[in-house]
Amino acid sequence: METKNKISGGEILMRSLVEEGVDTIFGYPGGAIMPVFDALFDYDKHLNHILTRHEQGAVHAAQGYARVSGKVGVCLVTSGPAATNAITGISDAMLDSTPLVVITGQVVASLLGTDAFQEIDVVGITQPVTKWSYQIRRAEDVAWAVARAFYIARSGRPGPVVLDFAKNAQVQETNFEYKPCTFIRSYIPVPEMKPEQIELAASLINNAKKPYALVGQGVVLGNAEPELKKFLEKADIPAAWTLLGASAMPTDFRLNKGMLGMHGNVAPNMKTNECDVLIAIGMRFDDRVTGDLNTYAKQAKIIHIDIDAAEINKNVTVDAPILGTTKEVLPALTAKIHTAQHSEWIDSFNEYEEKEFEKVILREVFPTSGELTMGEVIHKVSEATNHSAICVTDVGQNQMMGARYFKFSQTRSLITSGGLGTMGFGLPAAIGAKMGAPDRTVCVFSGDGGFQMTIQELGTIMQEQLGIKMIILNNHFLGMVRQWQEMFFDERYSFTEMLNPDFVTIAKGYRIEGTEIRKREELNDAITDMLKDDKPYLLVVNVEKKGMVYPMIPAGTCVTNILLGD
Amino acid sequence: MEKKLYTITVFSENTVGLLGQITIIFTRRGFNIETLSVSQSALEGIHKFTITLFSDENSVRKVVQQIDKRIDILKAYYNTDDELVYQEIALYKVATDKLLALGSIESWIRDHNTRILEMNENFVVFQKAGHYDETQRFFDELSQTVGVLQFIRSGRVSITKSKVERLSDMLEDIKKYER
Ligand SMILES: Cc1ncc(C[n+]2csc(CCOP(=O)(O)OP(=O)(O)O)c2C)c(N)n1
Numbered sequence: 001m002e003t004k005n006k007i008s009g010g011e012i013l014m015r016s017l018v019e020e021g022v023d024t025i026f027g028y029p030g031g032a033i034m035p036v037f038d039a040l041f042d043y044d045k046h047l048n049h050i051l052t053r054h055e056q057g058a059v060h061a062a063q064g065y066a067r068v069s070g071k072v073g074v075c076l077v078t079s080g081p082a083a084t085n086a087i088t089g090i091s092d093a094m095l096d097s098t099p100l101v102v103i104t105g106q107v108v109a110s111l112l113g114t115d116a117f118q119e120i121d122v123v124g125i126t127q128p129v130t131k132w133s134y135q136i137r138r139a140e141d142v143a144w145a146v147a148r149a150f151y152i153a154r155s156g157r158p159g160p161v162v163l164d165f166a167k168n169a170q171v172q173e174t175n176f177e178y179k180p181c182t183f184i185r186s187y188i189p190v191p192e193m194k195p196e197q198i199e200l201a202a203s204l205i206n207n208a209k210k211p212y213a214l215v216g217q218g219v220v221l222g223n224a225e226p227e228l229k230k231f232l233e234k235a236d237i238p239a240a241w242t243l244l245g246a247s248a249m250p251t252d253f254r255l256n257k258g259m260l261g262m263h264g265n266v267a268p269n270m271k272t273n274e275c276d277v278l279i280a281i282g283m284r285f286d287d288r289v290t291g292d293l294n295t296y297a298k299q300a301k302i303i304h305i306d307i308d309a310a311e312i313n314k315n316v317t318v319d320a321p322i323l324g325t326t327k328e329v330l331p332a333l334t335a336k337i338h339t340a341q342h343s344e345w346i347d348s349f350n351e352y353e354e355k356e357f358e359k360v361i362l363r364e365v366f367p368t369s370g371e372l373t374m375g376e377v378i379h380k381v382s383e384a385t386n387h388s389a390i391c392v393t394d395v396g397q398n399q400m401m402g403a404r405y406f407k408f409s410q411t412r413s414l415i416t417s418g419g420l421g422t423m424g425f426g427l428p429a430a431i432g433a434k435m436g437a438p439d440r441t442v443c444v445f446s447g448d449g450g451f452q453m454t455i456q457e458l459g460t461i462m463q464e465q466l467g468i469k470m471i472i473l474n475n476h477f478l479g480m481v482r483q484w485q486e487m488f489f490d491e492r493y494s495f496t497e498m499l500n501p502d503f504v505t506i507a508k509g510y511r512i513e514g515t516e517i518r519k520r521e522e523l524n525d526a527i528t529d530m531l532k533d534d535k536p537y538l539l540v541v542n543v544e545k546k547g548m549v550y551p552m553i554p555a556g557t558c559v560t561n562i563l564l565g566d
Numbered sequence: 567m568e569k570k571l572y573t574i575t576v577f578s579e580n581t582v583g584l585l586g587q588i589t590i591i592f593t594r595r596g597f598n599i600e601t602l603s604v605s606q607s608a609l610e611g612i613h614k615f616t617i618t619l620f621s622d623e624n625s626v627r628k629v630v631q632q633i634d635k636r637i638d639i640l641k642a643y644y645n646t647d648d649e650l651v652y653q654e655i656a657l658y659k660v661a662t663d664k665l666l667a668l669g670s671i672e673s674w675i676r677d678h679n680t681r682i683l684e685m686n687e688n689f690v691v692f693q694k695a696g697h698y699d700e701t702q703r704f705f706d707e708l709s710q711t712v713g714v715l716q717f718i719r720s721g722r723v724s725i726t727k728s729k730v731e732r733l734s735d736m737l738e739d740i741k742k743y744e745r
Contacts, residue, residue, distance in 0.1 A: 123583055128590045132637045135582075152637055183744045185737065186579050186640040310631035 006173035009139035010039035013103070013165070016146035018046045019178045022074050024065060024435055025049045026058040030078025032118060033105030035170035040076075050435065050464060053456035055082045057428035059089020060454070063098045064432025067415050068390060068440075070223070072153050073098065073432065078105040080118030083164075084125070088422055090160045091129040095419025096244060097221060099158035101149045108168040109137040122164040131159030139172035143179070151181035156189025157308045158221060191309055193324035193332065201303045201320040202336035204277050208301075210345045211237045212275035214260060214289075217244035217418075218282010218306060222326035225411045228281065229253070231334045236342045238349060240268030242283045244418045247408035251387065257349050261289045262553050263400040267352035269551075269559045272297050274348075279303045282326045285315040286419070287556070295558040305329050359564040360550045365405055371544040372520055374401040374445075374473045381443055381471060382406045384527045389441035389469075390415060390433050394426030394450035396480035398473045400549045402445045412437075424453030427470065431457060434466045441469065441531070448474040448500050458510040467534035470514075472503055474542050483548050487563075507538040514538030567622035571600065573650055573724050574626065576615040576633055577607060577640040577733050584638055588615060591632045597621060601654070603721030609733065612640060618722050641736050645726060652724035656701035657683070658692040658708055659716040665690055668711060678704045689715060 007015075013036055017025070025047055029037040040049060052058040055077045062073030073093075077086055083104040093100045107116040126133040132152045136145050142165075149161040205211055219228050225248055232239050232255045240260045241248060249256040258265030260272070272278065278300040283289070290296045293315060304311070304318040305326060312321040322329050364375030378401050382389070392415040393402035399416055408414065415433050417425040430444035451472050461468055475482075478496040485493050507514040514537060517526045523541070530537045550565040578584050585604065592599055600618040607614040619626060626644050634642040662685065665671060674680065680694040694704050701719055708714050726732075 124586060127583065127587050128594070133583075184637065185740055185744075187637045188740060188743060308635070310628075310635045314628060314631070 007176055008035065008039060008171055008173050009136075009142045009165075010036040010170040012139060012142040012174070012176045013146065013170075014039050014043040014047065015176055016143050016178055017074065018043070019180070020072070020146065020150045022072070023048060025074045025076050026052055026061040026065070026432065027076030028052060028055050028058055028078070028082060030082050030105065030118075032079035032107055032167050033076065033103075033165070033170070035167065036076065036103070036105070036165065049076070050431070050460065052428060052431070053459045054454065055085035056088050056424065057431070057454050057457045057460065059086045059093070059100070059102060060422075060425050060428035061432035061435070061460075062100050062102075063089060063093050063096075064392065064415050064429030065436040066098050066100060066432070067429075067436075068412050068433045069436035070412070071099075071436070072150055073100045075100065075102040077102070078118070079107060079122070080120050083120060083122045087125065087129065088420075090126060090162065092417050092420040092422045092425065093160040094129045094131070096417065097158050097217060098160065099153040100160040101146075101153050101163065102160060103163045103165055105170075106135065106164045106166045109166045110168070112166070122162065126162045129160070130162050133162040133164070135164040135166065136169050137166045139169045139174040142169065143176060147179060147181040148184065151184070152187070156187075190307060190325055191323040193322070193328055197320065197322045198329070198332050198336055201279075201322055202333055204301050204303060204320055205235055205237075205279065205333075205337045208277035209342070210274065210276045211235060211279065211342065212271055212277070212300075213237050213239035213279040213281055214283050215239050215241040215245040215248050215281050216283025217242070217248075219245060219248040219326050220411055222282060222307070224326035224330050225249070227327060227330035227334070231330045231337075234334055235337045235340045236346070237279070238271070238342070238346050240264070240271075242286070242289055242418075243403055243414075243416060245283060246403055246414035247411050250409050251407040252409075255346070259403060262291075262555065263404065263549050263551065265353070265404075266356040266551050266562055266564075267349040269553060269562060270352050271349060272559050273299065275300050277301045277303065279305070280318075281305045281330070282307070284311050287315075290315065291553050291555075291557050291559045291561070356551065356564070359566050364401075364550075372518065372523065372541055373547055374398060374543050375405050377471065377473060377523065377541050377543065378402055378405040378445060380523055380527055384531055385441050385443065389413070389443050390437060392416070392426050392430040392433055392442060392444040394444070394446035395421045395423045396447045396450060396478070397475070397483065397547065397549050398445045398447045398450070398479070400480075401473070423450040426450060427454045427457045428460075430468045430470070431460055431464070431466060434468050442467075443469045443471060445471050445473060447479055448472055448476060448498060448503075449478045451503070455506070458507060458512060461536045462510040462512060466536060468536050469530050470536070470538045472538070472540045474500065474503070474540055475545050475547060476500060477545060479547065480549070482546070486546070486548070487552075488554070503540045504538060512536045512538055514540065516540040516542070518542040567624055569620060569622050570646065572619050572621060572623070572626045572644045572646060573652065573722060574615075574617040574619060574630055574633070574642065574644045575724070575726075576617065576642045578613050578615065579638040579640065580611050580613050581638045584613070585615075587636050587638070588617070588633055591629055592619070595625065595629065597625070597629065601721035603723055605723075607733070609737075612733070616722055616724055641733050643732060645724075649727055650724040651727060652697070652722050653695055654698060654701060654720050654722050655693065655695045656705070656717065656719040658694070658705065658714055659689050660692070660708060660712050660714055662686065662688055662690050664712040678707075680704060
């Protein structure tokens with residue numbers, strides 16, 4: 001539809017966002033984006049703008065929103081320092097394949113390249129960390145660029161897109177006509193699925209005695225959770241998940257064997273080097289999953305299902321690649337595989353599970369004496385929310401414990417910074433998660449270190465009255481780094497111990513209720529109190545200072561080199 | 567893995583900042599581009615980059631996959647020398663008096679199949695097209711005899727010997743995705 005009257009580039013942006021179905025924006029205003037914010041003032045019925053307290057927070061919030069809802073997260077920030085503040089979140093979204101459209105203000109086109117006030121080369125800086133980055137210099141290009149940005153961000157392997165919006169184009173007026181983008185000739189978002197690839201993979205699976213599936217975020221991004229379940233059940237294939245593949249299968253699903261990787265479960269890592277056919281589904285063989293590639297799954301035939309051709313043979317050389325979406329490939333493969341039973345193979349996981357329970361889990365999750373542990377807190381919160389909450393984590397020990405001990409009954413329930421491992425991700429991502437799934441309970445676990453990296457977002461939570469349940473697992477240390485220092489640096493705790501503020505008082509300052517506990521006897525009541533209503537709440541749990549995350553595969557070593565801390 | 571010279575060909579849309587997008591893929595992996603040349607391709611509005619890289623095949627393949635993945639890149643692929651017709655051009659500036667002191671220069675021109683582009687009382691500029699070793703041999707010989715004041719060699723330009731025209735096939739093929 002075309003407008004009769006000319007409207008400003010800023011208003012065209014608003015209308016284009018509405019055309020793309022956007023209803024929530026996370027942002028922060030400033031000089032070079034003011035005409036857009038002025039236009040936004042009249043669109044407040046269509047576009048709910050959340051004012052975060054830092055641009056990094058805006059991007060992480062948009063990520064949280066996108067990850068729980070499957071929609072594109074949208075951010076609106078100004079030029080220069082605002083754009084650089086956004087870079088961490090943009091990079092995080094790039095590594096974790098999260099669809100975002102980030103709009104940055106830019107100086108007027110005539111000043112570009114002159115070191116004008118708050119001018120930085122946003123396109124140049126963001127090119128390596130975006131799927132696409134584009135500068136809009138004329139109002140005529142706004143609708144086209146927005147359409148293209150959304151198409152690129154959400155199609156194929158999703159990712160962040162940056163639109164750098166020169167101020168002159170925000171005020172210039174032109175006619176508005178919106179055409180959604182559905183095709184770019186230099187971009188094939190979904191490669192064509194090849195029947196011969198399906199045949200080859202199916203024959204490998206049909207001849208396998210010990211088939212084993214690795215589930216990555218590709219299953220979630222492809223909305224292929226039901227298709228995954230059918231596939232696994234038909235041929236009775238045990239499966240494990242990567243950090244971002246968490247919750248693609250419910251925790252109690254019979255064939256769900258747990259987490260892969262450095263701090264994953266013992267059986268899933270050991271079985272990687274025992275299976276005869278390894279089926280990687282929408283995962284990218286990250287080094288935190290594979291450890292030393294020279295000793296990784298050498299005995300197995302490897303099938304790799306991915307939407308991104310550049311992932312095939314990138315880290316692991318595969319025998320049977322299948323390009324396509326998980327939504328499309330899994331049913332095609334399921335149709336070609338035989339019904340099978342692998343009871344003996346599946347039962348063989350038990351021995352490792354029992355060992356891990358005895359050596360690690362018993363102590364971490366069910367301690368009866370000593371100080372509180374991270375594992376027991378996470379376990380209790382998961383139970384108290386019927387394993388149906390969204391678990392957001394920050395980075396470090398709290399993250400690994402969250403992934404290990406929170407239980408999931410629904411998909412899109414673990415929101416965590418995987419590829420970039422960004423401390424400070426948790427709190428703002430929880431804001432986005434709550435906005436994206438307002439009916440679900442959102443719990444965010446954070447370390448005392450990471451919480452202070454984006455602590456200012458308590459202001460956003462206060463202003464929006466978001467019922468987020470915040471749990472600081474306070475060990476008075478940068479715990480994960482301390483753990484490495486203990487294990488690999490002779491207990492030389494170089495700058496990892498922290499003197500912390502009174503977090504509950506800080507929360508009070510933001511008019512957020514909170515409490516602090518340090519004893520096991522206090523835990524249940526504190527959790528009950530936290531969950532009593534849908535208001536924001538901060539629970540500070542003082543946990544053991546020198547807790548360890550086990551099991552652990554030291555970086556760069558073989559997946560079977562698993563330390564249990566015994 | 568064995569290292570050798572690979573020629574990477576990239577076809578792209580004619581958009582701003584593409585060279586940067588391509589070069590960062592090399593930078594990230596710590597690879598040095600040997601030569602680079604950019605021009606219009608036979609198809610209007612489509613640009614062609616010819617890049618040479620000394621590397622092993624596995625690395626080249628990954629670099630090409632990463633380039634191909636960028637939104638505005640139409641097609642990227644790599645070849646070895648035997649699959650290509652390729653050429654470089656070099657210019658050499660030498661002092662006229664030293665050159666004349668050698669006596670006849672006819673043999674230079676014949677032996678090296680070179681041309682003189684400019685000649686005056688101060689300097690002479692030779693041009694020579696050929697493969698790297700050919701232009702280099704002429705450089706070495708000039709250096710040892712009369713000395714070279716300035717020297718420049720272009721990036722490689724190349725054309726594939728194969729019967730398939732990958733870009734036009736791809737453009738044809740992609741039409742099926744258009745809705
Ligand atoms: C922005 C950023 N800086 C530094 C790091 C390195 N790092 C990884 S884990 C960690 C310690 C985190 O400590 P804390 O937030 O207290 O959580 P804990 O490990 O104790 O649960 C650090 C410093 C990081 N991941 N991100």
